[in-house]
Amino acid sequence: MSFYSNLPTSEVSSSLYPTIFEIVSSQEIDALLPASVRYILTNYWIARHPNKITLAINNYFQEWFQVLLKGIVEWHHIKEYNSTFVDRFYGLQRFNCSNEVLVRKQAKNNNTKVWPPGLQFTKGQKRVVFIQKVIVPYLKDRLDELESKWVAQSTFQEQRNDKRNLIRRFVTHVYPVFKKSWYLLDLFTKLLFLAGRIGSVSFLEYLFKIEYTRAVLPLSGGDARPKSVSQANRPQRQNLYALVSRFQRILANVGNTSAYLGSQFFPAFIFMLRVYQWWTTQDLGAKLQRKLNDIDKDIPRTNNKTDGKGKSTGTDCPICHQRIQNACVLETGYAACYPCALDHLTNNEGKCPVTGKKLLGCTYDKELQKWKVVTGVRKLLI
Template sequence: MEFMSNISGVDESKPSLFELLSETQLRELLEPSLRYLLAVATHRHPRYLIRILNRYDEVYALLMLLVERHYLSRWGGSFTENFYGLKRERVIAAQVPRAQRVVPGLVAESTKLKKADVWKSLFVIVGVPYLKRRLDDAYENFAGGAAANMLGAGYRRDDLPEDATPKQKFIYYLKAFIRTVYPYINAAFYWSNLIFNLAYLFDKSQYHSPLDFLIGVRMRRLTEADHRAFELAAAPKPSSNAPFTMRSLLTPSIISRIIIPKMLDSLKVLLPTSIFFLKFLEWWHASDFARQLSAKTAASIELPPPIPVRPPAPEEELEEEGVMKALVKVVEEDTGLCPVCEREITNPTAVQTGYVFCYPCVFRWVQDGIGRDGDEEGAENRKGRCPVTGVRLLGGAEGLRRLMI
């Protein structure tokens, strides 16, 4: 692999294909990772995040447009490319490797991305992946997915009515185009990527991607001249002697020129930290030490057995050692009804004391302390306790277990 990564042996600034593939893989992992984190957060706070999750593709594209534009303008490469020590540069026909060694600063300045090159790169890095995700989703919906694979080409989910409006005709033919033509376009895109990768690997092309070839931009390693230019650009500039105040720091010019760029640059530290934390979690869950520690922790938790059914009595308060008083429900006999609502149990859910309730009833009781028919009197005393025994439940509502019957 070392031989293949340096097959040309001449241009030291040319990154290997394996570096570029690693960078591409990391970039493709960002979108599903953030989607998963947003989905988990939406599950806990749906009221605030469900709209963002429903428009995730657009929100992610706008977010990456902001991030990638900053990195392309300041560092000469995208977020993940800068993480791998890579940059993008314009291709100059007269450029030779010897000029790079003799006057690297002049060559770096002449090949630096212009404003038009930044926007072209943004289209390749952000726009094309967004369009591809949307087209993939549209093909899955319009082509029928698994149903079309089983039923064959005759499967159709919609037909064009005789009195169709122009809008209906446009949508119908668009669906037909995506069903029939898009698979070939997608295949051509992947085959062209493979051809460019092989040509780049054997030093037959200076572009590893057909999209980079179309916009005239190639990938290079960051050089010492690049790092000196970055340090010079980041050096503090002389300013007026006017004292800084909180009001001056919150002006739009300071926020756009200093605060937002600093926040975006901090992503360079956040990404490797997140990768390290993820790898640590993978090691932790795969190690014997974690399993042994989990087993010892589980063995040290001794749950009390269910308290025997007590004689009939009205609702009363049960006082435990060292805990607050909690209103409990006294079960007269084993009737098979929910002890909270006193109706037939639906969606049965067990608690750690061994009793079974309706899931909505026990969840409201444990989570918010709400009793039968929305009774909120004494809610603070009921919260987090078993409705029958009054025993404090480990984990609160997280400790509820639904039963599959």
């Protein structure tokens, strides 16, 4: 994915629009966050304390996290910053591109600290972004689950002409076509973005005149809303009103502090998540490597003793009692013919023909109802 950052951009996009690398990175983090939270909850809380409450939290994770919690957070950021939670972390902001004159003016004066009111979202655009980030992913996951379930059932059940069957036909036949068509439209929109023609990366954003920019600017000229003339000339509040005003200022400071701590906690959480993922992968790889290194430890070597006539017994197969052909070695260290070893182990419950010990690399397949050799035999190249 790193090659995205080296793709050429137009003059307008170089000063106003971000690269596709930044947008794709934010989308990947947005998709990684719910899966990571669910993985941590499942492995470190629900699996260790299974009960009705924890199982309900796991079963309805998409409803309470991806719709309710994420919906509240995303709507707050869309309303206050014209940006989603993850996009704001990446320094990305969306804007209303219906006025091309203001767009070109903002591209030339991109160092301004005031967000132009004409480029802010309308109420309809805010709803579109909210639906795109919260509602559409939830509906897509649910429809994908129904599609996979009903496609599997339709292969074993007869079709009936009822209302429920019409819904099934829509999900199993119309929905896949619509999903592929929409994917092609999104892909075409991304190609136009790479060509520098538009600033939208999805077809839905293109329809509703929503584009990306790299800076996150305040929605007004200052941090606070402008005061009217009557408010500016109003005398200073006394007594109870002064306490209420001071309490409001304290709450505003607490909100700003909470927002700052949240902005610092999120990158730290993503970093720790990456470290944890690397640590578990390395630990698993080290364990597998240790098992592979110790698999031949304390295993007796092949018996190469000679009998009284000077004839070598180590070159004879202990199963067919003939000279070994297509040699292999068992877990117990004895050599045998490879076809003889497979036939003997599958017909004798995975037991060594010499020692009679059950080999760890032989397992019983309940579906096939027979013994199967997995890692109990190694072929030798002589």
